[in-house]
Every structure is written in structure tokens, then in C-alpha cells.
Amino acid sequence: EAGVAQSPRYKIIEKRQSVAFWCNPISGHATLYWYQQILGQGPKLLIQFQNNGVVDDSQLPKDRFSAERLKGVDSTLKIQPAKLEDSAVYLCASSWAGGGTEAFFGQGTRLTVV
Template identity: 95%
Template sequence: EAGVAQSPRYKIIEKRQSVAFWCNPISGHATLYWYQQILGQGPKLLIQFQNNGVVDDSQLPKDRFSAERLKGVDSTLKIQPAKLEDSAVYLCASSFGTGVGEQYFGPGTRLTVT
């Protein structure tokens, strides 16, 4: 089966600019996650969708980050305006069910904010 797709793979922007990331999960996976991974750390959950509803966005900086999952399939994550500390890899993952099973990760988008 095709894996989780993400684009772009790399992005360099200046601070205060905006950026958007796209994710296409594995077909049939109900749950989609966006993680932020800062260099040298483990991934941190930003937002979790179940179909097209938000389950958990407690760690999403809502003043600058937004995410949507229209029609319960693809998802976009946006940062506006970006700060230097947003430099990180943004990982998308999906899982089949709505429980606590394994997650399948995409290759990530490496964002550099200068």
C-alpha cells in the first residue's frame, strides 16, 4: 500500500512569512496527526483529527498555527506568521482506527525559518 505522502520535503522562509504543508494519509485511515520535531528531540503532537473532526489540538499554538482536514482525507497545516523557533521537521502520521495502535509516518517537511 502507498505510504503517507507529504509535501514539500524542504522549505526555507523568512520570519513573519507564511507557509503551508500538505499531507495525504494512507487510504482508509480515519485518524491523522501532525507532529513537530525539533532537532535532537522526539516528535510533539500538534493536532489530531478523527475523520474531519479535531480530537486534540491542545499543543497547537493557535495564534499562528492552523490545520484543516477537509472531507476527512488530505490535511494542510499552516503557519502564519512564522517565527525562528518554528524551524523543525513537521511530520504527518495516520492510523487505521481511532484507538491507540501503531501510527504510520510520512517523510516529513523540514522547515527552516531565517
């Protein structure tokens, strides 16, 4: 089966600019996650979708970050305006709805804010 697709792989922007990341989960996976992984740290959950509804966005900086999952399939994560501390790898993952199933990850987008 096809894996989780993310684009772009790399992005360099200046601070205060905006950026968007795209994720296409594995077909049939109801749960979709966005993580922020700062260099040398573990992934931090930003937002979790179940189909097109938000389950958890408690760690999403809502003044600058937004995410949507239209029709319960693809998802986009946007940052506007970006700050230097947003430099990180943004990982998208998806899974079946059951809690016992593993999450499958995309290769991530490396964002550098200069």
C-alpha cells in the first residue's frame, strides 16, 4: 500500500512569511496527526484529526498555526507568520481509528526560517 505522502520535503522562508505543508494519508486511515520535531527532540503533537474533526489541538499555537482536513482525507498545516523558532521537521502520520494500531509516518518537511 502507498505510504503517507508529504510535500514539500524542504522549505526555507524568511521570518514573518507564511508557509503551508500538505499531507496525504494512507487510504482509509481515519486518524491523522501533525507533529513538530525540533532538532534533537522527540515529536510534539500539534493536532490530531479523526476524519475531518479535530480531536486534540491543545499544543497547536493557534495565533499562528492552523490546520484543516477537508473531506477527511488530505490535510494542510499552515504557519502565518513564521518565527525563527518554528524551524523544525513537520511530520504527518496516519492510522486506523483503533488505538492499538500503529501510526504510519511520512518523511516529513524540513522547515528553516531565516
